[in-house]
Amino acid sequence: MITAVLALSILGIVFGxxxxxxxxxxxxxxxxxxxxxxxxxPQTQCGQCTYPGCRPYAQAIANGDADINQCPPGGEATIQAxxxxxxxxxxxxxPENGIIKPxxxxxxxxxxxxxxxxxxxxCPVDAILGAAKQMHTVxxxxxxxxxxCVAPCPVDCIKMVPVEQDLSTWTWPYPVYELxxxxx
Amino acid sequence: MxxxxxxxxxxxxxxxxxxxxxxxxxxxxGVSRKLETATGMALATTFxxxxxxxxSYLANTYLLAPLGLEYLRTITFILVIAFVVQFTEMVIHKxxxxxxxxxxxxxxxxxxxxxxxxxxxxxxxxxxxxxQSAVYGFGAAVGFSMVLILFAAMRERIAAAxxxxxxxxxxxxxxxxxxxxxAFMGFSGLVRG
Numbered sequence: 530m531i532t533a534v535l536a537l538s539i540l541g542i543v544f545g546x547x548x549x550x551x552x553x554x555x556x557x558x559x560x561x562x563x564x565x566x567x568x569x570x571p572q573t574q575c576g577q578c579t580y581p582g583c584r585p586y587a588q589a590i591a592n593g594d595a596d597i598n599q600c601p602p603g604g605e606a607t608i609q610a611x612x613x614x615x616x617x618x619x620x621x622x623x624p625e626n627g628i629i630k631p632x633x634x635x636x637x638x639x640x641x642x643x644x645x646x647x648x649x650x651x652c653p654v655d656a657i658l659g660a661a662k663q664m665h666t667v668x669x670x671x672x673x674x675x676x677x678c679v680a681p682c683p684v685d686c687i688k689m690v691p692v693e694q695d696l697s698t699w700t701w702p703y704p705v706y707e708l709x710x711x712x713x
Numbered sequence: 714m715x716x717x718x719x720x721x722x723x724x725x726x727x728x729x730x731x732x733x734x735x736x737x738x739x740x741x742x743g744v745s746r747k748l749e750t751a752t753g754m755a756l757a758t759t760f761x762x763x764x765x766x767x768x769s770y771l772a773n774t775y776l777l778a779p780l781g782l783e784y785l786r787t788i789t790f791i792l793v794i795a796f797v798v799q800f801t802e803m804v805i806h807k808x809x810x811x812x813x814x815x816x817x818x819x820x821x822x823x824x825x826x827x828x829x830x831x832x833x834x835x836x837x838x839x840x841x842x843x844x845q846s847a848v849y850g851f852g853a854a855v856g857f858s859m860v861l862i863l864f865a866a867m868r869e870r871i872a873a874a875x876x877x878x879x880x881x882x883x884x885x886x887x888x889x890x891x892x893x894x895x896a897f898m899g900f901s902g903l904v905r906g
Contacts, residue, residue, distance in 0.1 A: 532780050532781075532782065533780075533782050533785055536776060536777075536780055536782055536785070537785060537788070537789065537792075540772070540776065540789065540792060541792060544792060544793075544796040547796070547800065548796065548799055548800060548803075551799075551800055551803045551804070552803060555803045555804055555806065555807035555808075556807070557806050557807055
């Protein structure tokens, strides 16, 4: 009995150690640049850069498929940060991707809401709470202001409200300076 | 030498694991819908079956038999197989990202392929030595791969065929598998003894 328990335990421990060793020895590192770029993006997941989210956009920048000026929510601060990270020249935001707007928040006009769940499906960050035929509402802290929920609403009850600054939301602004295209 | 060739022919054709021993039927039915995935699964299984056949032979001969713990065979072999599969996955992930992309999701599935455990247990039952075990495992894997790929190719054609509604889907797949099994019975006289 004891030998059986011992033999199996030892076998298990040896295999566990070997697997642990292999996990370290054969560790696969992803591209660290993608993580760095992703951390600079605003994580609105709005898709205005033409990529499905912030991480795919970061991947595309790292691969050289996308330019750094395609992120309207990030604005010039993000472009500047990306230019510093990648050691490229900053350039103004590409107007094809959108324009820089003050940060907004989606607000659902609750009496008008018919509970169709279409905006819930559109929300990339799961910031809308509700169920079929029940009133929906936006979780303000989770909302990134991406506006993706506005278009699908059949009764147009979602409005984008600019975030007003008060003592609880005010932060030091990023140092933003005007960017101009470098003369060729 | 003839002995090894006999083992190979016997496991690939005469005693095919899927069609005559009815082992490993889950991946046989599960991943045979598309030829590409079937090929990936076949490759991964070939590798793991051969490796685990060798490893479980070693575990049985050098650990279980000297200690008189033959009754722990099944659980030990499951442990060995799980280890081999995990280890293989890690090594392939590191060394060959391309191969990992092809085999990736199939590798962990192999742990639950009963043909893998079946080969390990049959090795012991038939008292094979080291090389015989390796050849037996490899033969079983080649037989499995061949049948899986053939079956996937057939299913791709059947998907386009005009099957009566009551027989569509898994029903016609099982009928096909049965007919294939019947056809493989024809090999039973190929090797005597």
